[in-house]
Structures are given as C-alpha cells and as structure tokens.
C-alpha cells in the first residue's frame with residue numbers, strides 16, 4: 001500500500017514524495033496492471049481516426065462561437081497542427097473526384113472538402129463573421145484573398161470606401177495572392193482580417209478542406225455572397241480592388257462526408 005512519507009504541516013511547494021512499501025510480488029503485479037492500463041489507453045488514443053480527432057478538436061474550438069468570434073491563438077495552433085498532418089486517405093478523396101463533401105450540417109462545426117478538377121474556380125465569396133481554416137490536401141491552387149479596406153490608400157483621390165458611382169462597390173485590400181499546395185501550412189482567415197473574402201483557381205486537380213465557424217446563417221443575414229472585382233486606379237496600386245456583390249450560379253455536387261463522426 002502506498003504510504004506518504006513526511007507529515008509536516010508547513011507548506012512545501014515540492015510535490016509530496018510517495019514510497020511504495022507493498023511486497024515486491026504485489027508491486028510487480030500492480031505495475032503490470034498499470035502497464036496494461038497504460039497500453040490500453042495508448043491503444044484507444046491511437047485508434048481514434050485523424051478525422052475524428054479533427055472533428056472533436058474543431059467542435060471544441062468552435063463550441064461557443066458567435067458572429068465575429070476569433071479562437072484564441074493556442075486553439076488556432078492546435079487545429080492548424082491537426083490539419084497540417086491530414087492526408088487525402090484520411091478523408092477519402094482522390095484527384096479523380098469533382099465533388100463537395102460535407103459533414104452532417106446538424107453537427108457543427110461545418111466541414112467541407114472541395115475536390116476540384118484542373119482549371120475549376122471557386123468564385124470570390126465572403127465568410128461574414130466567420131473564422132475559416134483551409135488546408136490543401138493534394139494538388140495546387142491559386143488563392144487570392146481580400147479584406148475590406150479600413151482606410152483609403154495614400155494618394156487616393158476618393159473620399160469614401162464605397163464607390164460613389166452608385167454601383168454599390170466597396171474597396172478591398174489584397175491579403176494573399178499566391179499558389180498553395182499540399183506542402184503548404186493551413187491558411188486561417190478571420191472575421192476582419194486574414195483574407196475573409198477569397199477565390200480559388202485549381203492549377204491541377206486539387207482538394208481543399210475547410211473547417212469554419214460559426215456556420216453561415218441566412219436568417220441572421222450571414223449568407224454567402226459572391227463578388228466581382230474591378231481594379232482600383234490609384235497610382236497603379238494593385239493592392240486594392242473594388243468588389244461588388246453579384247449573383248452567382250456557382251454550385252458543386254454535394255455529398256455527405258463519410259464516415260459518420262462519433263458525436
């Protein structure tokens with residue numbers, strides 16, 4: 001039976017020393033029992049699929065999300081780390097697929113995997129009040145993203161962030177304009193920065209997995225909107241564009257993701 005050595009009532013910051021005084025036979029039986037328990041625990045942990053782990057972590061990260069919610073840095077790092085390790089076989093996608101796979105919408109957080117053939121485009125769209133993690137699983141794609149401009153660029157002749165010609169365009173600043181592939185780390189966009197509006201162009205057959213929260217909500221005025229871009233002429237500054245909301249017919253065949261997660 002373990003016995004705690006000491007008994008001083010003086011506060012001691014060191015952890016109490018514990019000595020096992022049980023007979024050696026009992027001790028070895030107890031220790032092999034302990035080992036079995038430890039192995040059982042390790043086996044259980046290793047039998048959790050990468051997607052289940054991702055699902056559990058995502059659900060935890062977005063558990064109390066609300067429009068404008070930004071996960072704390074350690075949660076962003078944890079979720080990004082899991083996504084960085086994810087392989088196409090973990091989500092059962094292949095370059096021959098052209099489909100949008102999604103998790104059960106009744107079990108947030110929303111997951112989506114876009115499998116795109118070469119040259120396919122996901123048009124410029126927004127994620128109102130959302131944080132989105134995106135990881136390329138295979139292939140390569142060009143990503144261009146924007147955030148709404150908060151001030152006019154230096155040297156601008158305009159005096160407003162909205163176009164004065166009545167066209168309803170709003171000024172946005174480029175966040176990212178680059179090519180990503182499976183070796184790239186997870187890209188994270190936030191409600192106000194990180195490229196909340198983005199478009200993808202598949203340079204090869206490719207797949208991107210998105211984890212996002214809180215979900216789009218049309219009833220709350222947070223539906224997905226699509227935009228056209230036109231250049232902002234300010235001393236040739238290519239870092240800004242006018243974005244105007246447009247009707248889009250973009251659609252992909254959607255299928256429910258398998259396997260079902262344990263929730």
Ligand SMILES: [Fe+2]
Pocket residue numbers: 125127198
């Ligand atoms: Fe998106």
